[in-house]
Amino acid sequence: MLDLSDPSDLSSAFDGVLSSSTTVVPLVGPDHLTSAPVVRSVRGMPRDDLLNLAGALVSATCLSLLLFGRLTPLAGPLGFVVVTYALFLALYSFLVSLTEDRPAVVDKVMAAALTSAAVLAGGALLSVIAFTLWRGRAALTKPNLYVHDMSTAGPADPLTIGGIAHAIVGTLLVISVAMLLTVPLGLSCAVFLNETRGRAARLVRTVVDAMTALPSILAGLFIFATWILILGFERSSLAASLAVGIMMLPIIIRSADVVLRLVPSNLREASAAMGAPQWRTVWHVVLPTARSGLVTSVILGVARGVGETAPVLLTSGFTASMNVNPLKNPMVSLPLATFEFVRSPQPAMVARGFATAAVLMMLVLALFTLARLLGGRPVGHISARQARRVAACSVRDAARFDLIPAEENDARR
Amino acid sequence: MTAVTATTIPPVGEQAPSRPRVIVERRDRGDHLFHGVITLGSLVVLAIMAAVGLFLFLQAAQALRSTGVSFLTTSAWQPDRGEFGIAAVMTGTIAIAIVAVGIALPVSMGTALFVTEIAPVRLRSTCVALVDLMAAVPSVVYGLWGLFLLQGHTVGLARWLSTWLSWVPIFRVPGADPNNPLASSSSYTASTFIAGIVVAMMVMPIQCAVMREVFSQVPSGESEGAYALGATRWGMIRIVSIPFGRAGIIGGTMLGLGRALGETIAVLLIISPRFDINLHVLEAGGNSVSSLIALRYNEASGFGLSALMAAGLALFAMTLVVNFTASIFIARSRSGASSEA
Numbered sequence: 001m002l003d004l005s006d007p008s009d010l011s012s013a014f015d016g017v018l019s020s021s022t023t024v025v026p027l028v029g030p031d032h033l034t035s036a037p038v039v040r041s042v043r044g045m046p047r048d049d050l051l052n053l054a055g056a057l058v059s060a061t062c063l064s065l066l067l068f069g070r071l072t073p074l075a076g077p078l079g080f081v082v083v084t085y086a087l088f089l090a091l092y093s094f095l096v097s098l099t100e101d102r103p104a105v106v107d108k109v110m111a112a113a114l115t116s117a118a119v120l121a122g123g124a125l126l127s128v129i130a131f132t133l134w135r136g137r138a139a140l141t142k143p144n145l146y147v148h149d150m151s152t153a154g155p156a157d158p159l160t161i162g163g164i165a166h167a168i169v170g171t172l173l174v175i176s177v178a179m180l181l182t183v184p185l186g187l188s189c190a191v192f193l194n195e196t197r198g199r200a201a202r203l204v205r206t207v208v209d210a211m212t213a214l215p216s217i218l219a220g221l222f223i224f225a226t227w228i229l230i231l232g233f234e235r236s237s238l239a240a241s242l243a244v245g246i247m248m249l250p251i252i253i254r255s256a257d258v259v260l261r262l263v264p265s266n267l268r269e270a271s272a273a274m275g276a277p278q279w280r281t282v283w284h285v286v287l288p289t290a291r292s293g294l295v296t297s298v299i300l301g302v303a304r305g306v307g308e309t310a311p312v313l314l315t316s317g318f319t320a321s322m323n324v325n326p327l328k329n330p331m332v333s334l335p336l337a338t339f340e341f342v343r344s345p346q347p348a349m350v351a352r353g354f355a356t357a358a359v360l361m362m363l364v365l366a367l368f369t370l371a372r373l374l375g376g377r378p379v380g381h382i383s384a385r386q387a388r389r390v391a392a393c394s395v396r397d398a399a400r401f402d403l404i405p406a407e408e409n410d411a412r413r
Numbered sequence: 414m415t416a417v418t419a420t421t422i423p424p425v426g427e428q429a430p431s432r433p434r435v436i437v438e439r440r441d442r443g444d445h446l447f448h449g450v451i452t453l454g455s456l457v458v459l460a461i462m463a464a465v466g467l468f469l470f471l472q473a474a475q476a477l478r479s480t481g482v483s484f485l486t487t488s489a490w491q492p493d494r495g496e497f498g499i500a501a502v503m504t505g506t507i508a509i510a511i512v513a514v515g516i517a518l519p520v521s522m523g524t525a526l527f528v529t530e531i532a533p534v535r536l537r538s539t540c541v542a543l544v545d546l547m548a549a550v551p552s553v554v555y556g557l558w559g560l561f562l563l564q565g566h567t568v569g570l571a572r573w574l575s576t577w578l579s580w581v582p583i584f585r586v587p588g589a590d591p592n593n594p595l596a597s598s599s600s601y602t603a604s605t606f607i608a609g610i611v612v613a614m615m616v617m618p619i620q621c622a623v624m625r626e627v628f629s630q631v632p633s634g635e636s637e638g639a640y641a642l643g644a645t646r647w648g649m650i651r652i653v654s655i656p657f658g659r660a661g662i663i664g665g666t667m668l669g670l671g672r673a674l675g676e677t678i679a680v681l682l683i684i685s686p687r688f689d690i691n692l693h694v695l696e697a698g699g700n701s702v703s704s705l706i707a708l709r710y711n712e713a714s715g716f717g718l719s720a721l722m723a724a725g726l727a728l729f730a731m732t733l734v735v736n737f738t739a740s741i742f743i744a745r746s747r748s749g750a751s752s753e754a
Contacts, residue, residue: 078567103648210733213732215703303549313707
């Protein structure tokens with residue numbers, strides 16, 4: 001038992017502890033005070049890490065070159081990449097483990113693995129785009145591709161004859177008609193979901209959610225069975241627009257609904273408190289506030305609709321000549337033309353298919369960039385020009401409220 | 414507020430039980446018109462959706478009545494002889510979807526974690542835009558890529574897998590002899606595996622978007638707490654981000670699964686159709702419900718079309734279950750303000 005009142009007893013009790021630990025006295029002196037503390041850099045990558053990475057990468061490449069070239073009968077670019085990657089991870093973890101402890105090694109290796117997942121995804125996207133452009137380059141560089149249709153070109157004709165103008169026009173027509181049908185419907189439905197409460201809105205929301213699960217081919221099959229077989233209309237771009245519209249509608253409603261829900265409710269309440277009826281609140285407050293997001297949701301829905309092949313395959317028919325009438329005669333669109341071209345055994349046709357795919361991709365890319373540019377702003381954020389307009393408007397309002405003529409008001413300022 | 418309560422104090426002696434004022438919504442003509450328009454819009458939407466669902470159901474019922482339960486167990490597809498079922502096409506669809514999700518899941522999760530935790534802040538919005546762009550690339554373009562580029566390169570991988578892992582039943586390729594150096598590669602092309610890889614490219618961005626959304630909503634208090642306790646970055650991801658985002662990971666994965674089940678054109682381009690249950694994913698030939706519809710819609714008689722509708726209905730039922738389960742999971746994740754369904 002320790003007797004704490006006795007100092008000798010206490011010192012003997014802590015003897016072992018005290019002797020084993022040493023107290024570090026901080027340096028107090030002019031030297032320590034004047035030298036500025038070194039700030040540890042937390043940005044970028046330390047030199048050691050960079051060297052480890054580079055070393056592991058180089059030695060993994062060399063090792064697998066050796067394996068594939070000399071030591072084993074392995075072959076093939078894909079196998080080379082896989083083997084190199086496995087070797088890289090092993091070598092990298094070994095290099096890091098020379099200087100670091102286990103948690104740090106796991107951290108570094110996992111960071112490398114996560115990064116490589118992202119690089120794999122990006123690389124796959126790049127390879128898709130580059131491959132399509134590369135295989136279509138021969139046809140893409142011929143100007144007749146963009147101005148002619150395929151009515152005069154036989155399957156064995158060279159790339160200087162025939163083009164896909166009919167498919168470009170067809171795609172634009174199909175998507176414009178589909179937009180005309182779906183955008184007003186979709187937006188009014190999204191407004192309904194946000195402006196009314198109760199069972200009706202819940203039912204509509206559930207049904208729309210269910211319809212986002214509808215495989216696009218079923219939208220095509222529905223229009224094929226009803227519009228074409230039962231009602232007896234011919235295959236035309238209108239039928240394709242209907243099918244694409246059914247597919248786009250739930251996408252547009254869902255994303256517009258999400259955007260509208262982000263409009264702060266105090267804006268709505270402020271408008272209501274000023275005595276505005278609901279339609280004025282929606283028209284002058286809610287929709288302008290969410291404009292950028294609504295545009296994005298429509299454009300993204302359109303981008304999905306442009307690229308869908310399955311509904312168009314069933315409904316629009318196939319033709320090699322230009323047709324600008326949406327109601328009569330088959331009309332071909334870019335994805336369908338791609339699909340038909342590449343099924344041909346002729347190399348020139350396949351090249352045309354890739355060129356068509358490249359044009360389609362460019363169209364989607366343009367739509368996508370447009371959506372980014374218009375929709376980059378969060379809900380409620382306004383541009384400088386809009387801000388000036390709003391300010392001017394409130395100056396006018398202030399003048400009106402003061403019941404002072406505007407000139408007099410200006411003169412007073 | 415106080416002014417209002419002050420004026421409504423009832424006179425003493427008249428102790429009426431206090432109850433909330435009944436709010437009567439009085440609409441002017443503009444509001445009536447406005448409500449009419451938006452209600453009409455959503456009624457039309459509802460009618461279209463109901464028409465699609467009902468029509469599919471009614472048309473399918475005709476075919477289903479004639480086959481009964483054997484619709485689920487028959488592999489062949491010869492509706493005009495009365496012998497048809499979804500056993501082969503449905504297992505084919507599920508096999509493609511599972512291969513796709515199996516490949517896409519690690520990549521999308523890694524990409525989502527890279528974007529939220531590892532990428533430099535300046536690069537993040539670019540990464541997000543690239544992933545979104547990946548979702549926007551038309552499926553026919555992915556199909557071309559898979560058919561003309563990927564197929565040639567994966568044959569070697571498929572042959573290697575089937576040679577060395579043939580003790581795993583799904584990797585076996587019955588028709589091929591790995592010891593024959595002159596064997597053509599055709600037993601390894603047009604397989605479920607290649608179709609699955611291509612569908613994985615379309616599924617990946619969807620999964621990644623949901624996961625990124627969830628990972629970016631990890632409360633900074635929790636992640637900084639982990640760092641303060643000495644966790645490495647991976648340690649923080651393992652003990653904070655992944656448990657926090659678990660519901661989002663599951664929900665995103667299932668959302669991708671729903672998309673993978675319905676994919677048509679890439680599968681149609683790549684796979685060579687066959688009508689028996691084939692679980693050897695590396696072997697040539699497979700099928701899916703949507704590619705069956707795309708193949709047969711044109712030559713189908715009235716009854717054949719109704720049989721296709723039945724297959725489509727089965728597919729729709731499955732994607733519906735998968736999507737609703739996904740949205741339940743996503744809504745249940747502690748975040749989810751933007752993705753509540």
